[in-house]
Amino acid sequence: MAGNPERRAALVDAGIEVLAREGARGLTFRAVDAEAGVPVGTASNYFASRDDLLRQIDGRLHRRLAPDPEVLGDLMTAPRDRSLVAALMHDLMSRATGDRTGYLALLELRLEATRRPELRASYTESVRGDLEFGMRFHREAGLPGGDETVAVLYLAMLGLWVDHLTLPGVLDGALPGVSVPEGLVELIVGAVVPEG
Amino acid sequence: MAGNPERRAALVDAGIEVLAREGARGLTFRAVDAEAGVPVGTASNYFASRDDLLRQIDGRLHRRLAPDPEVLGDLMTAPRDRSLVAALMHDLMSRATGDRTGYLALLELRLEATRRPELRASYTESVRGDLEFGMRFHREAGLPGGDETVAVLYLAMLGLWVDHLTLPGVLDGALPGVSVPEGLVELIVGAVVPEG
16 A cells, blocks of 8 residues: 555545545546546555545545534633534534535445445444534533434434535525525524523 | 336336436436346437436436325324324335335435536425425424424434435434434424424
């Protein structure tokens, strides 16, 4: 395996672009080489297999889409109430709209996971880890509601980013006076999180 | 355009299989012919273009995944309260798990819509139509909550079927004593729908 870490990161990012643009079936070593502008055969020196590339894409997206520690630090100085949960969810949605390619690649990974047991196992572990982190964070921060609250919030926010990134016109204008996605984030948090 | 309606329906169903199994990029006329077990060239006699096939897949899924009128009729004899909403959502989830291929194809259509403006327009109209139907139905049936309730319910249920069909292990066991997906349907409805 070739070991230049910057080139590896550039190849993984190229894989994310290809995944979002072409779909999982378009993700070949050759397409990654072309996207990264490197000689044919480069990607195959960096990844043991297509499954290895998919796993590294998951790891990279995980870091790329994580909350900014500075933004998170600033938010966490606020009172631990429902409006703080809303602020955290607004931050999540602005990351989703700010890195549309990354989030579309996450959705392609989910579909590819239905076809590849190895990816399904590793990707399940990674998403489950995020959910458990969210539950622990919510608890330790003293935010209102329990693990059930976080689970329902996770599902509604997943629905919102899937809907908004793939078919933004479905909810746009469906509720007069409710902006998309901001107003919907408020509606979700208002419904799901206890007043505290 | 060739006109045998049964053969057309069989070809569209074959397209749904290919879409779910291979992803959008695998959906070619040749793959549809092979899946349907018909001579090469048949699909191209039935569909004006790949966009035409995608639109017909949307229409067919719409009918194939619609609630059974008999089941719906039986449900609607119950009191118009939150537990009726839960029963309707359980019916939706059992349709999703009962026609996994159809729902995975819906998700592939969403991703393909990000790449094809014509599909995006027609598919947006069709999903928006379903959402508006749901809002009208909820209102006219006198179910508790307003259009906002239906919108949040739509998002959380979308999140649930996406999560459950692609990475069922994420939520399984995450909440002790809460079954997946049934217990989560109860949690969603309990959080989102007013007691009425």
